[in-house]
Amino acid sequence: MKNTVILTVIICSLFAAVSCQKDELDLDNPNALTTDQFWVTPDDAELGVNSIYAMFYKDGLWARWIYFRLDLTSDEGFSQSPWVELADWTRFGYINYNFWEGNAVTWRDTYKAVFRANQVLANVPDIEFSDENRKAQILGEAKFFRALYYYYAGVLWENIPLVLEPSTPSDLPEQHTREEVFAQVEKDLNEAFSALPLTWDESQTGRPTKGAAKAMLAKLYMQQHRWEDAKAALEYLVKGEGAMYSLVEDYRDNFTHLNENNSESVFEIQFGDQRRGGTGEGQDASVSNTRAQFFAPRGIGWSDGQARYWLVDAFKEEQTVNGEIDERLRYSLFYPDLFEDFGDKVYGKDWEWGDEEAWFRKYQRDYYRENEDYFSEVNQRLIRYADILLRYAEVLNELGMTADAYQYVDMVRARANMAPLAEAYPGIGNNREAFLDRLKIERVLELSGESVRWEDLKRWGDLEDQSAVDEIAERDPDFGNFDIGKNIRLPIPQVEVENNPNLEQNPGY
Structure with missing residues (x-):
C-alpha cells in the first residue's frame, strides 16, 4: 500500500543529514556517521534508495513548484498571483534568474535527487547482499530516478551539468547539451528496465516497475522524434509483456485518494497526510502535496495558479453519443456553469465567478472537504495508461x-x-x-x-x-511574451553560472 513507501522515507531525513555535505569549515561531527561508516549493510542500501523517494516531497519538485513550470507556463494555465514575480515566471517574465520559487529551488532539488541516486550507485555495488536480486533492484531504482530527474531537467533547462558520481562542494561539473543528457537518460532507463520487476508485492506499491521504465523511455524517444524506438517502447505496454494496464471505468478515480494505484496507473507518486511538518529534512517533514493549496479557487487556497477558459470551450465543442457534455470536463475544471451543467458546487459552496474564469479541479479535494491546506494525500499520477x-x-x-x-x-x-x-x-x-x-x-x-x-x-x-x-x-495571451529560441528553455540560475566557469547561461538570457 502507498503508506508503506511513504513511511520508509521517515528516517531518510536522518540519513540525508549525515551524508549530503559538510559545512565550509570541513569539521567532522563525532555524533554523525561518515560515508565509509554508513554504506556497509543491505539495510544501509535500503535507506539510501529510500532517500531518493523522499525527494518527491520537496518544494522544488512534486510537492509544489514544478507544477508552475509544467502546467502554468503552458497554454493550459496561468497565474494572477498578487506575488508579481511568481506570476511573471508563468508568463516568461524571467528577470531575476535566481528567483527561488520560479527556478532556483527546482534546480537545487533536482540535483539533490541526482546526488542521492549517485550515492546509491557509487556505494551499493560494494555492499555484500545475501539477496543479489534485491541488490540489483535497488540499483535499478536509483537509475530510474536519476533518469527521471535528468529527463525533466532536460525538458526544462536543456543544457545542464551531467553529474554521475557523488558530488563534493568543490566540484565544477561540465555543461552538457540536451542530447547528451538524454543519452544518459536512455542508458539509465534501459539498465533500470533490466533490473526492475514487472510488478512489486502490494507492500512495495509505489516503486517503479519495468512498465514505468518503458513509459519513460517512450516519453524520451518521442521528445527526440525517434518514432521507431518510441513505438517499440510503447508496444511493450500495449501489446507486449508489460500489457497489464487498463483504463478504469470512472475517469474521476485518477485524481482522488479513493482508488489509487489502480489498473490505469503506470507510475504514481505516493503522497500522505500523516506528517504535518515542513518540507525540509526534519523527522516530521511532510510527505504531502501542496498543489491543491496553491491551485485552489479564490477563498479556498492561495489561488496562485488557474486554468485558461479555452479548455472549457474545448470540452463543449463535441457532445457524447447521448447528446450530453463530456463528463471529463466535470472532473477536470471548476468554471461558472459547473453547477448548471453537472449540479456540482465548488467545495459545496455557491460561488461568484469572474468572466470566463476556470480553475483546475484535478487533484483538488472538494469531493470530501470545503477547503484546502498544505497536506494533500492525493497521489500524483505521473504516468497513466x-x-x-x-x-x-x-x-x-x-x-x-x-x-x-x-x-x-x-x-x-x-x-x-x-x-x-x-x-x-x-x-x-x-x-x-x-x-x-x-x-x-x-x-x-x-x-x-x-x-x-x-x-x-x-x-x-x-x-x-x-x-x-x-x-x-x-488562447493564452502570456505567449505574447514568448521569445522564439529563448523561452523554450528556462534560464540556468545565475548563481550557478557565476560560481562554475564550466557553465554558460542558456541562449538569449
Whole structure:
C-alpha cells in the first residue's frame, strides 16, 4: 500500500543529514556517521534508495513548484498571483534568474535527487547482499530516478551539468547539451528496465516497475522524434509483456485518494497526510502535496495558479453519443456553469465567478472537504495508461500508420462515451497532419492539468515557429511574451553560472 513507501522515507531525513555535505569549515561531527561508516549493510542500501523517494516531497519538485513550470507556463494555465514575480515566471517574465520559487529551488532539488541516486550507485555495488536480486533492484531504482530527474531537467533547462558520481562542494561539473543528457537518460532507463520487476508485492506499491521504465523511455524517444524506438517502447505496454494496464471505468478515480494505484496507473507518486511538518529534512517533514493549496479557487487556497477558459470551450465543442457534455470536463475544471451543467458546487459552496474564469479541479479535494491546506494525500499520477494509448496513436501516425492509430484514441474516447474518432471527424481520414491536429485536442481533453502539456508543445515544434506561437497566444495571451529560441528553455540560475566557469547561461538570457 502507498503508506508503506511513504513511511520508509521517515528516517531518510536522518540519513540525508549525515551524508549530503559538510559545512565550509570541513569539521567532522563525532555524533554523525561518515560515508565509509554508513554504506556497509543491505539495510544501509535500503535507506539510501529510500532517500531518493523522499525527494518527491520537496518544494522544488512534486510537492509544489514544478507544477508552475509544467502546467502554468503552458497554454493550459496561468497565474494572477498578487506575488508579481511568481506570476511573471508563468508568463516568461524571467528577470531575476535566481528567483527561488520560479527556478532556483527546482534546480537545487533536482540535483539533490541526482546526488542521492549517485550515492546509491557509487556505494551499493560494494555492499555484500545475501539477496543479489534485491541488490540489483535497488540499483535499478536509483537509475530510474536519476533518469527521471535528468529527463525533466532536460525538458526544462536543456543544457545542464551531467553529474554521475557523488558530488563534493568543490566540484565544477561540465555543461552538457540536451542530447547528451538524454543519452544518459536512455542508458539509465534501459539498465533500470533490466533490473526492475514487472510488478512489486502490494507492500512495495509505489516503486517503479519495468512498465514505468518503458513509459519513460517512450516519453524520451518521442521528445527526440525517434518514432521507431518510441513505438517499440510503447508496444511493450500495449501489446507486449508489460500489457497489464487498463483504463478504469470512472475517469474521476485518477485524481482522488479513493482508488489509487489502480489498473490505469503506470507510475504514481505516493503522497500522505500523516506528517504535518515542513518540507525540509526534519523527522516530521511532510510527505504531502501542496498543489491543491496553491491551485485552489479564490477563498479556498492561495489561488496562485488557474486554468485558461479555452479548455472549457474545448470540452463543449463535441457532445457524447447521448447528446450530453463530456463528463471529463466535470472532473477536470471548476468554471461558472459547473453547477448548471453537472449540479456540482465548488467545495459545496455557491460561488461568484469572474468572466470566463476556470480553475483546475484535478487533484483538488472538494469531493470530501470545503477547503484546502498544505497536506494533500492525493497521489500524483505521473504516468497513466490513457497517456500511453494517446502516445501510441501519435507515434503510429508519425510513422505513416494513421489508419492503425484510430483504435487507441477510440479506447480513450469510449470511456468518456464519445463516438469513434472516424465517425465524429470523418474528414481526417489518413491525413497525418489532420490526425495530429485532432490528437492535440484529444490529449487536452484527457490530460489537461496533468503536467504533460509543456513537453507536448515542445515535441510538436509549436514553440519553435512564430506563427504557431501566435496561434497559442490567441488562447493564452502570456505567449505574447514568448521569445522564439529563448523561452523554450528556462534560464540556468545565475548563481550557478557565476560560481562554475564550466557553465554558460542558456541562449538569449
